[in-house]
Amino acid sequence: MMRKLLVACVLGFSLSVQAAIETYQFDSPEQEARFRQLGYELRCPKCQNQAIGDSDAEISGDLRAEVYRMLKEGATDAEIKDFMVARYGRYVLYNPPLDQQTLILWFGPAGLLVLGGILVVLRIRQSKKALEEGESQA
Amino acid sequence: MNRLMVWLPLGVFAILVGFFFKGLTLDPREQPSALIGQPVPAFELTDLNTGQLLSREMLPKEPFLLNVWASWCITCQVEHPYLTELSEQMPVVGLNYKDTERAAKNWLQKLGDPYALQIFDPSGRLGLDLGVAGAPETFLVDSNGVIHLRIQGEVNDRVFAQKIQPMLETIQ
Numbered sequence: 001m002m003r004k005l006l007v008a009c010v011l012g013f014s015l016s017v018q019a020a021i022e023t024y025q026f027d028s029p030e031q032e033a034r035f036r037q038l039g040y041e042l043r044c045p046k047c048q049n050q051a052i053g054d055s056d057a058e059i060s061g062d063l064r065a066e067v068y069r070m071l072k073e074g075a076t077d078a079e080i081k082d083f084m085v086a087r088y089g090r091y092v093l094y095n096p097p098l099d100q101q102t103l104i105l106w107f108g109p110a111g112l113l114v115l116g117g118i119l120v121v122l123r124i125r126q127s128k129k130a131l132e133e134g135e136s137q138a
Numbered sequence: 139m140n141r142l143m144v145w146l147p148l149g150v151f152a153i154l155v156g157f158f159f160k161g162l163t164l165d166p167r168e169q170p171s172a173l174i175g176q177p178v179p180a181f182e183l184t185d186l187n188t189g190q191l192l193s194r195e196m197l198p199k200e201p202f203l204l205n206v207w208a209s210w211c212i213t214c215q216v217e218h219p220y221l222t223e224l225s226e227q228m229p230v231v232g233l234n235y236k237d238t239e240r241a242a243k244n245w246l247q248k249l250g251d252p253y254a255l256q257i258f259d260p261s262g263r264l265g266l267d268l269g270v271a272g273a274p275e276t277f278l279v280d281s282n283g284v285i286h287l288r289i290q291g292e293v294n295d296r297v298f299a300q301k302i303q304p305m306l307e308t309i310q
Contacts, residue, residue: 045271048166058236059271062262087269089172 022061024068031071038067038080041095045088171277171288172269178204178283179267186234186242186258187251197283198254201309202229203302204277205253205293206265208237209245211273217292218249224298225252228306232256235265235273278302280309 026032039053044060052060052067063084070080084092096102173179178194185192197204205221207214221230232253234242237260246256259265268277271290278287287305289297 045169045269057272062266066266085172087172087267088271089170089269091169 022064027072034077035067035071038071038077039064041093042067042081042084043092043094045092051094168290169271171285173277173285174288176285178277178279178285179264181257181259181264181267183257183259183264186232186239186256187246192255192257194283196255197231197279198229198281200229200281201306202231202254202279203293204231204233204268204279206233206235206268206270206273206275206277208235208273209241210237213292214274215249217274217294220294220298222250222252224293225254229254233264233268234258234260235270236260236262278305278309 024032024035026035036053040051042052042063044050044052044055044057044063046057046059047055050057050060052063066083067080070083075083081093090096090101096105098106178197180194182191182193184190203221203224207218224230230253232255234256237258239258239260242256242258246253257264262270268275269288274292276289276293277285278289279285286309287301289301293302
């Protein structure tokens, strides 16, 4: 009884897996992992904030196919990203490289935090000083 | 110092208002093309109408519009009359993108064919090399085959007056 139930469950699961639209065959688990990783890191040019691995847009399907083709041809991750940037611009990268153009993007938040910290410290020191001066006058 | 603290929030607020105000007129869907200032990518595709093999060397030797369209694209139908009008002023080259031959030919038969050439790209390969995200998209290309402008979405008289015309004047 238990066994039959288990078999039924397993069969049910395999049916739902077959419902996937795209099927890609990979040479190795590493290749598949790279495909998935690139799918997360490349942004769909049509949709506002979706990765190509996560989007149903026509163009995302095309880009996934392109990533797959390049992976099969032995391209490195960097080559694939360069290929996409050459066509779709920096926009396609969810993880932009650190260079002059992206300095603010990378260090802006930390810079603001430091600036805020400095302001707070200055303010505390000043009010302390004012307090001490007030005490000495009293 | 205290006076500064009073005015600082107001200043920050003013800056934010400035950014938001600018944001009102920005379209987040509009992305700069990576191909501005670059030549049209090389291609070898057939002409939809004649079956002749086309390459980028056969593109017009004067400024022209490269219009990416498909029969499944609704906005392409909307902009079609305007492109037809424009084709009297300058060549309009069609890039039939991810379409079937039959549907594309039917479409042209029904709505008219103002295109100087009709590059047939059923796989979307040239579209991908051009960084096309969907149809319609239109590129302004100069006499040397260099891309100067990319328009995502409908081309109409407003887009022509605001974007195409000024750029056309600088490249002519």
